[in-house]
Amino acid sequence: MKNKTRYYSVMIMILTALSLLISSCGGDTPLKPSREDIPKWEQAYPKFSNLYETGLDLRVQINEDGMIYYVILPDNAIAPTATEVRSGGINGSIIEGSTNVKGNTEGVIKISGLAKSGKYDIYVVAEDFVLTPNLQEYPAKIDIDTTDDITSPEWLYGFPKAVNIDATAFDLKVCINEPGRVYYMVVLNNAEAPVSEAVKAGKYAVASGSVIVIADTESIINITGLINNTDYDVYVVSEDNAGRPNIQSSPFKLDIKTVNDTTPPEWISTYPQTDSIGPTSLDIKVKINESGLVYYSVLPNNSPAPSSGDVKSGKDAVKSGVVLAAADTEKTIKISGLTGGTEYDVYITSEDYKINLQTSPVKLDVTTRDINDSDIMVLIERGTFSIGNGSYQMMVTYPAHPHMVTLTYDFYIGKYEVTFGEYDDYCFQTGTSYKDSAGMGRGERPVMNVIWNDTLSFCNWKSDKAGLPRAYDGAGNLLDGDGNITTDITKVKGYRLTTEAEWEYTARNKGTRPGIEYSGSDTPDDVAWYSSNSGGTTHPVGQKNPNELGIYDMSGNVSEFCHDGYVDYGYNSPPKINPIGVGGSIRMIRGGSYRGGTTTSYRLADGNNFRGNTGTGFRIARTK
Numbered sequence: 001m002k003n004k005t006r007y008y009s010v011m012i013m014i015l016t017a018l019s020l021l022i023s024s025c026g027g028d029t030p031l032k033p034s035r036e037d038i039p040k041w042e043q044a045y046p047k048f049s050n051l052y053e054t055g056l057d058l059r060v061q062i063n064e065d066g067m068i069y070y071v072i073l074p075d076n077a078i079a080p081t082a083t084e085v086r087s088g089g090i091n092g093s094i095i096e097g098s099t100n101v102k103g104n105t106e107g108v109i110k111i112s113g114l115a116k117s118g119k120y121d122i123y124v125v126a127e128d129f130v131l132t133p134n135l136q137e138y139p140a141k142i143d144i145d146t147t148d149d150i151t152s153p154e155w156l157y158g159f160p161k162a163v164n165i166d167a168t169a170f171d172l173k174v175c176i177n178e179p180g181r182v183y184y185m186v187v188l189n190n191a192e193a194p195v196s197e198a199v200k201a202g203k204y205a206v207a208s209g210s211v212i213v214i215a216d217t218e219s220i221i222n223i224t225g226l227i228n229n230t231d232y233d234v235y236v237v238s239e240d241n242a243g244r245p246n247i248q249s250s251p252f253k254l255d256i257k258t259v260n261d262t263t264p265p266e267w268i269s270t271y272p273q274t275d276s277i278g279p280t281s282l283d284i285k286v287k288i289n290e291s292g293l294v295y296y297s298v299l300p301n302n303s304p305a306p307s308s309g310d311v312k313s314g315k316d317a318v319k320s321g322v323v324l325a326a327a328d329t330e331k332t333i334k335i336s337g338l339t340g341g342t343e344y345d346v347y348i349t350s351e352d353y354k355i356n357l358q359t360s361p362v363k364l365d366v367t368t369r370d371i372n373d374s375d376i377m378v379l380i381e382r383g384t385f386s387i388g389n390g391s392y393q394m395m396v397t398y399p400a401h402p403h404m405v406t407l408t409y410d411f412y413i414g415k416y417e418v419t420f421g422e423y424d425d426y427c428f429q430t431g432t433s434y435k436d437s438a439g440m441g442r443g444e445r446p447v448m449n450v451i452w453n454d455t456l457s458f459c460n461w462k463s464d465k466a467g468l469p470r471a472y473d474g475a476g477n478l479l480d481g482d483g484n485i486t487t488d489i490t491k492v493k494g495y496r497l498t499t500e501a502e503w504e505y506t507a508r509n510k511g512t513r514p515g516i517e518y519s520g521s522d523t524p525d526d527v528a529w530y531s532s533n534s535g536g537t538t539h540p541v542g543q544k545n546p547n548e549l550g551i552y553d554m555s556g557n558v559s560e561f562c563h564d565g566y567v568d569y570g571y572n573s574p575p576k577i578n579p580i581g582v583g584g585s586i587r588m589i590r591g592g593s594y595r596g597g598t599t600t601s602y603r604l605a606d607g608n609n610f611r612g613n614t615g616t617g618f619r620i621a622r623t624k
Helices: 002-025 082-087 196-201 308-313 420-430 452-466 500-507
Strands: 047-052 055-060 066-074 095-101 107-111 119-128 140-145 161-163 170-174 180-188 207-213 219-223 231-240 252-257 273-275 282-286 292-300 319-325 331-335 343-352 362-367 377-380 383-387 403-407 411-414 559-565 586-590 603-607 616-618 620-623
Touching: 047 140, 055 119, 066 082, 066 107, 082 119, 095 107, 161 252, 170 231, 180 196, 180 219, 196 231, 207 219, 273 362, 282 343, 292 308, 292 331, 308 343, 319 331, 331 420, 377 500, 383 500, 403 500, 411 500, 420 452, 452 620, 500 559, 500 586
Parallel strands: 559 616
Antiparallel strands: 047 055, 055 107, 066 095, 066 119, 119 140, 161 170, 170 219, 180 207, 180 231, 231 252, 273 282, 282 331, 292 319, 292 343, 343 362, 377 411, 383 403, 411 620, 559 586, 586 603
16 A cells, blocks of 8 residues: 555656646746646545444545545544645554545545554545646544444343234334344244344244344334234344444344234225226225225116125126225226226225225215217318428427318317326236336326337227227228228228328318417417426326317327328428328327427427337327
C-alpha cells in the first residue's frame, strides 16, 4: 500500500513540474487543471463496517476519480492536516495507506492489526486525478472502538414468551441485554429439537424469521399462518452485533397450542362489490378479515336464494368458482361467459381455513350490457370527404396530403377506446397474457401496451362471442363473411380495427369539418387528454366531451391502431373509394395520446409486431 502511495506521489510531482514548465514557456498564464473543484464525499461517506476485535472495513466514495489517503492514530492524538495525511509518516501513526477509487463508486479498504478493546481516530482525505491535483482542505475523522466481546446475549427475566394466542397466530415477545437479532422457528409438537444455527437458518419450519432488537427493549413478533387447535414447539435464539457475532449456544423452547376457531370470516365494509360490468363479463371485488376462500355463484334473475353450501358447491349456477383471499386484502374475481343485456343474481360467501363457512351468502344484482346497444357502438353513414392536411407535426409523423375519399358503406365504430376491463376479460377467457398498465390503473382506462397483432386476436374473439364471422386470418388478412381473404371492406362482417379513412371520417364529423384541429373542438382541453392536461397518465374513457357524432377520446388518451398498412399519400394523390391501405409490416396509428399531440391529421406508424407502448391502444369497428 505504501509503495502505491509513493508511486502516486512521484506521478503528482512529475505532473506538477510539467505544469510549471508549460507555464514558464507560455508566459504568465499557467495551465489550468481540467477540474477546478475539489472532490466531495458522497452522502454518509467515509464510514466503517464489520468492526471486530482487531480490524474493520473502511468504506469511501467520492464524486470523481481520485486517490483516498488515510491514517489511523491513537485516540485523542493531535489531528493531522490534509497534506500530512496524504504525505504519511505522521509521528505515532499506527496504520497509513491509500487507494485509488472511481467516481460515484464505493471503495472498501480492509484494515487489520489493531489491538483488542482499543480506541482509535481514523483521518481520511481525498484528492482528484487532474493535471494539478485538488486535495480536500480538511481530513474527515472517524472514531472507532474495537471490541473483544466473545459472549452471547442473555434473555432478560421472563423472556421470551408467547401471548395473544388465537386460532392461527400468536405474538412472540423477546428482550435481550445487548443489541442484536432474535431468530425464531415454529415446528409441530415433538419434532426433533433444532440447534441454534438451524433456528437461524429456519429450514423445514412451519414458520420462521428474525427481528432486529435494541438492548433491554421488548420487541414483539407476530407469527401467523398456523392451524387451529394444534400443538407447536417454538424455538428462539439470539445473536449480538459484535464484529464476529456471538449466537446463544442453544435455543429457548416454548410450547403453545392454538385455540379452536369456530368463527367464519367477516366482510370488510363495502365488500363484496361489482366492478367493470361488460356485455359478457364482470368483476367482483371481495375483502375478508382473515385468510380463506371466497365462493361465487351466478344464477338467473329471480332464482330461489341458495344457501352458502349451495354457493360453495355451485348448485344450479350459470357460472361458479372459488378464489383464495388473504386477510384484509382486496381480491378481484373475474367472471366471464355471460350473455349481453341480461339480469343475473350473483351470490358470494366465504370460508376460512378452519372450514368455518358464513351462515348465508351476500346477493348482488347485476345486469350485463347489451353487446349491440348504443353505449358501445355508433352507426356512421357513408359519404365523401377530404382526408389529410400534409403538415409535418413531429419527426415521427407521416403526413397525408389532402385528397378525396369516398366511403360507399355504413359502418359501426366504437364509442370508446377498448378498455382494460374489456381486454382483461378477453385475456381471462383465452389464457392470453395480461397487458401492463404501467401503474396507471385498469378497469375503464384504455388498454395500452398492445401490438397490432394483439388487436386482431381481440377482434376475432369479440366476433366469436357475438356469433359473427371472423374478420381476420392468422396472417392479418381481412376475411369476408365466408372466410375468404378479401380487400373489399364492405364484405367483412366481423369486428375489426377501423380503417384510416373511417377513423378520420369519424374524427372530422363525416368530413363536414375538414379544418378542425381536434375531434369535436378547436380547443383540445374540451375533448382530449394530452401532454398539457393529462398529468402523465391515461384517464377512464368518456370523461371529456365527445365529438359531434358522440364518439369519445378520438383525440388524446391513447393513440389508436388502424387496420391500414402505411401508404405515402403525397401531392396530387388521386381520389380513392373505400381505401384500406396496403399490407406489409408497418401499420398506421391515429389520434395522439396523453403523452403528446392530438390533432385529427396526426399520423404515426409502427410494426405489426414490433412493440407495445404506453401511448398506443385501439378502437373497434364493424361494417354494417
